[in-house]
Amino acid sequence: xxxxxxxxxxxxxCASFFVSCGNTDAxxxxxxxxxxxxxVENLEDYVFVDNQKSNATAIMARDLIKYISEATGTQxxxxxxxxxxxxxxxxxxxxxxxxxxxxxxxxYYDFTIRRVNNKIVIQGGSEESxxxxxxxxKAQFVDAGAKALYLPKDFTYKHxxxxxxxxxxxxxxxxxxxxxxxxxxxxxxxxxxRRTFDFELEVVTEESExxxxxxxxxxxxxxxDYSITVENxxxxxxxxxxxxxxAIEAFSRxxxxxxxxxxxxxxxDKLEGKIEKPxxxxxxxxxxxxxxxxxxxxxxxxxEQSRGTSACIEYAIEIFEAATGEKPGIIGIDLQxxxxxxxxxxEPYTISNIIxxxxxxxxxxGILTFSAHWENPSGNYPDEDxxxxxxxxxxxxxxxxxxxxxxxLTPGTEYNKKWMEEIDREIEFFxxxxxxxxxxxxxxxxxxxxxxxxxxxxxxxxxxxxxxxKNIWYYIYDYFAEKGIDNLLWCFAPNYSSNTEDIPGQTKMxxxxxxxxxxxxxxxxxxxxxQGNLELMDEGGxxxxxxxxxxxxxxxxxxxxxxxxxxxxxxxxxxxSSINVLRDLNMLRDDGYSFIYLMTWGGSWxxxxxxxxxxxxxxxxxxxxxxxxxxxxxxx
Numbered sequence: 001x002x003x004x005x006x007x008x009x010x011x012x013x014c015a016s017f018f019v020s021c022g023n024t025d026a027x028x029x030x031x032x033x034x035x036x037x038x039x040v041e042n043l044e045d046y047v048f049v050d051n052q053k054s055n056a057t058a059i060m061a062r063d064l065i066k067y068i069s070e071a072t073g074t075q076x077x078x079x080x081x082x083x084x085x086x087x088x089x090x091x092x093x094x095x096x097x098x099x100x101x102x103x104x105x106x107x108y109y110d111f112t113i114r115r116v117n118n119k120i121v122i123q124g125g126s127e128e129s130x131x132x133x134x135x136x137x138k139a140q141f142v143d144a145g146a147k148a149l150y151l152p153k154d155f156t157y158k159h160x161x162x163x164x165x166x167x168x169x170x171x172x173x174x175x176x177x178x179x180x181x182x183x184x185x186x187x188x189x190x191x192x193x194r195r196t197f198d199f200e201l202e203v204v205t206e207e208s209e210x211x212x213x214x215x216x217x218x219x220x221x222x223x224x225d226y227s228i229t230v231e232n233x234x235x236x237x238x239x240x241x242x243x244x245x246x247a248i249e250a251f252s253r254x255x256x257x258x259x260x261x262x263x264x265x266x267x268x269d270k271l272e273g274k275i276e277k278p279x280x281x282x283x284x285x286x287x288x289x290x291x292x293x294x295x296x297x298x299x300x301x302x303x304e305q306s307r308g309t310s311a312c313i314e315y316a317i318e319i320f321e322a323a324t325g326e327k328p329g330i331i332g333i334d335l336q337x338x339x340x341x342x343x344x345x346x347e348p349y350t351i352s353n354i355i356x357x358x359x360x361x362x363x364x365x366g367i368l369t370f371s372a373h374w375e376n377p378s379g380n381y382p383d384e385d386x387x388x389x390x391x392x393x394x395x396x397x398x399x400x401x402x403x404x405x406x407x408x409l410t411p412g413t414e415y416n417k418k419w420m421e422e423i424d425r426e427i428e429f430f431x432x433x434x435x436x437x438x439x440x441x442x443x444x445x446x447x448x449x450x451x452x453x454x455x456x457x458x459x460x461x462x463x464x465x466x467x468x469x470k471n472i473w474y475y476i477y478d479y480f481a482e483k484g485i486d487n488l489l490w491c492f493a494p495n496y497s498s499n500t501e502d503i504p505g506q507t508k509m510x511x512x513x514x515x516x517x518x519x520x521x522x523x524x525x526x527x528x529x530x531q532g533n534l535e536l537m538d539e540g541g542x543x544x545x546x547x548x549x550x551x552x553x554x555x556x557x558x559x560x561x562x563x564x565x566x567x568x569x570x571x572x573x574x575x576x577s578s579i580n581v582l583r584d585l586n587m588l589r590d591d592g593y594s595f596i597y598l599m600t601w602g603g604s605w606x607x608x609x610x611x612x613x614x615x616x617x618x619x620x621x622x623x624x625x626x627x628x629x630x631x632x633x634x635x636x
Contacts, residue, residue: 061092162256164198180203283439
């Protein structure tokens with residue numbers, strides 16, 4: 001009875017299987033006269049050969065063996081690969097000849113289920129096809145009711161590659177090349193398209209006239225959307241750094257199944273879709289968490305300023321986690337010289353990847369803060385490595401500097417046009433974050449109470465009236481609002497300063513000298529580079545700012561400097577370590593100080609350089625990404 005039933009199943013199996021899988025156009029035909037299904041009478045003699053080369057394969061294989069044992073009531077033992085046995089079950093990669101012979105005959109989507117003498121062989125041309133083989137085996141050949149195992153003498157699944165005979169606007173697909181506008185390596189692209197083509201297509205990064213392309217374009221700033229279109233004789237797969245995978249998957253399955261069944265694509269053929277996008281917290285929830293942490297003197301969020309470019313978020317997480325054992329609760333990204341270099345990015349997919357990384361980081365509880373070391377629009381910088389320094393203009397008088405700052409904010413002037421190129425690219429980026437639901441902290445004009453940036457209030461010893469720098473803040477604020485950017489919390493962050501009386505001509509003015517007013521910022525902070533002497537407490541600038549503004553405050557940049565660093569100017573755990581940071585934070589807390597977060601400047605001043613990062617983050621005071629996520633989750 002069982003044998004007859006399975007003969008019928010085999011005859012109809014592929015039709016139902018292919019419909020659910022969606023991988024072929026027509027069922028695979030089996031000659032019923034050549035198909036034999038026998039009951040395995042001596043199942044108790046079989047062993048499972050445990051010799052997996054892949055963790056995924058090993059998990060699938062052991063799951064199958066467990067399933068067989070439970071369904072048949074026969075315990076299938078696992079044995080080491082070096083032991084020879086008369087009766088064996090071989091799943092996936094093993095060192096047995098029966099496994100390797102089966103694999104050699106299989107392409108990516110092929111699989112086989114067969115009995116070779118006393119060996120039961122289940123093999124796939126890839127992990128994906130092996131998984132399908134195991135699903136089929138469990139569903140059709142294991143009879144839990146009869147507590148028995150039935151096997152075909154020989155069964156091979158043949159996959160038909162839909163793209164093999166395709167034409168696009170009359171052009172054979174084999175004449176196409178793959179135009180790579182993604183971060184994928186060539187080998188990655190070949191692997192991703194293996195389910196579609198049984199042949200190799202050349203991968204190029206530049207377009208040539210007269211050629212035809214499958215264009216993989218990951219330049220979209222929208223995390224979840226993707227599309228597939230046929231345009232101008234090309235196939236265009238478009239998505240973000242995340243959804244481009246969804247586009248490739250849909251192309252290999254849904255698109256060609258629906259539109260390519262006649263093997264001919266034409267212009268106007270189109271498919272749109274979405275991948276799943278994670279849930280994010282809101283700007284209001286972000287402000288709530290920042291306020292909560294500030295009001296709790298016993299805790300502080302810890303993070304780091306990234307020094308990476310195209311993978312700045314990923315890089316910051318990797319470095320911080322390696323040094324501390326935890327992911328950072330906050331990551332700082334400079335939009336210009338010390339970070340993304342947003343104006344100089346030639347490839348849109350680079351920005352797309354950063355946006356996607358931002359979505360994923362925020363979805364997991366991380367907080368993002370952005371700054372900008374703008375290039376001196378007058379060109380009056382000391383060298384190419386310090387384009388953000390120098391003074392604005394060339395008239396070395398106070399009146400000359402005042403005119404230069406007036407010109408900066410006058411539309412149409414040389415300085416304004418140059419500077420606005422950067423501002424407009426930042427607008428584009430922040431609007432993309434907004435479109436994806438990402439809130440962030442924006443910290444423009446950082447340390448502007450100093451004399452070392454072109455936008456500093458003191459220019460070559462000439463201290464300008466605070467209004468000149470405040471007006472830059474108002475200009476940016478109003479321009480952002482005009483463009484619809486409302487997903488940012490504005491952070492006013494001067495350098496800490498002992499010049500509390502605002503005596504002109506000094507290296508730094510007070511922390512409140514340039515304060516733009518309560519309407520124009522949400523939080524405040526100071527950049528503090530310490531020699532290990534608790535300067536913040538002695539010089540009073542931080543409390544002067546928080547008391548005057550009544551805003552939550554943070555240590556917006558932090559690191560060791562001077563005598564707390566080695567001869568190379570790097571943080572040194574023998575001079576000032578993460579344990580010293582913890583000591584200073586506890587002393588500040590005991591003296592009434594409170595902070596939202598502390599963010600080290602990456603590279604030479606990072607926790608990786610200071611050492612003892614794991615001990616630092618293990619303390620109850622310090623909060624990493626998982627801790628911050630718990631705070632956001634508590635708001636739900």
